[in-house]
Amino acid sequence: MSLETNINAEIKTAMLGKKEADLRALRAIKAAILLAKTAEGSTGELTEADESKLLQKLAKQRKDSLEIFRQQHREDLAKKEEEELEVIERFLPKQMTEDELRAALTDIIASVGAASPADMGKVMGAATKQLAGKADGKAISAMVKELLK
Structure with a gap:
């Protein structure tokens, strides 16, 4: 429907x-x-x-x-x-929990080979495509910044 x-x-x-x-x-x-x-x-x-x-x-x-x-x-x-x-x-589809988001972003970071905050653009590009509808853009961005420190 x-x-x-x-x-x-x-x-x-x-x-x-x-x-x-x-x-x-x-x-x-x-x-x-x-x-x-x-x-x-x-x-x-x-x-x-x-x-x-x-x-x-x-x-x-x-x-x-x-x-x-x-x-x-x-x-x-x-x-x-x-x-x-x-x-x-x-x-809306069910949103990801913080732990699920952290796990998904850790996988994305590993797959794109990001190592520093300078690689945030690569990670965000892949993350927004993969996690569209499952997580808020602000939450994704904040978590990526935290993980790339």
């Missing part, structure tokens, strides 16, 4: 259950899907990889907004972003 079909079904459920936070997030996902499908140069259909990228983008936007709202002591707005983020994360 496609992401769009799942989202439409979830929207109906959220409407019946009067879950406003879920509904806000689901509508945002649906809007992003429609924009991606009607964007110039698109085929009108989204692949699973496209759907995953779209959800990751939405989750990243929510995380960034959440961080800003917390810095500005706007807990009311932060709460809304947090609720939406929880809903979006339900549709």
Whole structure:
């Protein structure tokens, strides 16, 4: 079943259950899907990889907004972003734990032959391809810096 079909079904459920936070997030996902499908140069259909990228983008936007709202002591707005983020994360693939990420990056570092922080570009290139959708880019970058010290 496609992401769009799942989202439409979830929207109906959220409407019946009067879950406003879920509904806000689901509508945002649906809007992003429609924009991606009607964007110039698109085929009108989204692949699973496209759907995953779209959800990751939405989750990243929510995380960034959440961080800003917390810095500005706007807990009311932060709460809304947090609720939406929880809903979006339900549709994302399971994220890697810190230990799994460390193990995967250690293997990648060994395979590309990186030895110093100067080799970070090579490692990040390989890591972002292999771990796409499984780990956050910031987490990957921080772990690579730590491992290449």
